[in-house]
Amino acid sequence: MSATEQPNKPGKRATVHDIAAAAGVSRGTVSRVLNGGYVSVTARTAIERAIREVGYVPNTAARNLVMQRSQAVGFIVLEPHTLFLEDPNIxxxxxxxxxxxxxADYQMVNLVVDSERDTARITRYLSGGFVDGAIIVSARSHDPIIQVVGSLALPSAFVGHPRDLRPExxxxxxxxxxSTEEITRRLLATGRRRVGMIAAAVDRDSGADRLAGFRRALGPLFDESLVAEVPLYDFACGAKGMRTLLEREPRIDGVFAASDAVAAGAVEALREAGRTVPGDVGVVGFDDSSxxxxxxxxxxxxxxxxADIGAHAADMVLRQLRGEEIPQGGLLLPSPVVWRDSA
Incomplete structure (x- = not known):
């Protein structure tokens, strides 16, 4: 083996100079191949062979520094850490x-916002150029993150639609x-007459819209006292909300829970109270999660x-990064009712 054919020493990163020496070409010719430029077939073949011989790995960090790209997209969840782990929908x-x-060869960086301190830290992180774009989940109206991504003109996509979201x-x-109106009407069609709701996260667009759909489905049957508001889409909140409804109306015979986790908590509270599901109380949820x-x-x-929601949100960010036009407004995916045994 000649000196130019020696593989790079372990622990030492191979460079463009090593490739050029092994291939017997100039560094400029190697750079053209690495950046997709034109060279002769003979030169390209020699360079590709040399890359394998010296064990060259592209220095993506250095290339991204030159291009002012991090090749990363932030996945920002504005929920408590416990819900991030518990909620299969997220x-x-x-x-x-x-x-x-x-x-698309992008790295996803997970960022969980659970406090004002988290908001300040992630604002600094986004402003520092550590990610090229962001996917934001569970933002509330007037959330500081909305203002941050807007002021930075950061390629972004939101999962959900906060009321004050910028149109661009x-x-x-x-x-x-x-969807809530449809499943509530199906619950009513089973003969239930004292129907309540465990309304979670009404400070978000999803929670507020589900409450509005429930109210619309009941029409004149709607009773404000049969709505138990809870802060989170989780099991414990569902159990607490169900106990509240039972205290307010022991004759309750139907419940719409704002998520499956909330519904599961409601079923457990009903079981503890000696009520059967669906015999005594019909229960329906939302998400079709595990x-x-x-x-x-x-x-x-x-x-x-x-999964489709996440994929579309990521695609929206990538299209912005490629300089493609994104139609203003949002994309709503189908969300059919899945009818099972709980009602």
Whole structure:
């Protein structure tokens, strides 16, 4: 083996100079090949062979520094850390987004906002250019993150639609109001007459729209006292909300819970109170998450295509990064009712 054919020493990163020496060409010719430029077939063949011999790995960090790109997209969840781990809907959105970003050779950076301190820290992070874009999940109206991505002109997409979202920032989601109205009407069609709701996260567009859909479905039957508001889409809030409804109206015979996790908590509270589901009380949820089939009986629910939502949100960010036009407004995906045994 000649000196120019010696593989690079372990622990020492191969460079363009090493490739040029091994291939017997200039560094400029190697750079043209690495950057997609034209060289002769003979030179390209020699360079590709040399790359394999010296074990060259492109220095993506250095290239991104020159291009002022991090090749990363932030996945920002504005929920408590515990809910981030417990909610399979968020997990589905995350996995869908990650698959799309990975296919485009982008890294996803997970950022959880659980306090004002988190907001300040992530604002500094976004402003520092550490990510090229952002996917934002569960933003509330007047959330500081909305102002940050707007002022930075950061390529972004929102999952959901906060009321004060800037029109130039795209979003993807579902029609929470119409889907809630549909499943509540199906619950009423089973003969239930004292129907309540465990309304979670009404400070977000999803929670507020689900409450509005429930109110619209009941019409003159709507009773404000049969709405128990809870802060989060989680099991514990569902159990607490159900106990509240039972205290207010022991004759309650139907419940719409704002998520499957909330519905699962409601079923547990009913069981503790000696009520059967669906015999005494029909219960329906929302999301069609793993909670729906872990609960006994299985939950009637609304299917939310979480992975597709994440994939579309990631695609919106990538299209902006490629300089493509994004139609203003949002994308709403189908969310059909899935009817099972709980009602």
């Amino acid at each position: 997990g589905g959105i995350l996995l869908g987004a990650n698959t799309t970003l990975s296919d 920032i795209p979003y993807v989601g579902i029609d929470n109001m119409t 909670w729906a089939t872990r609960t006994r009986p299985h939950l009637s629910t609304v299917h939310q295509p979480a």
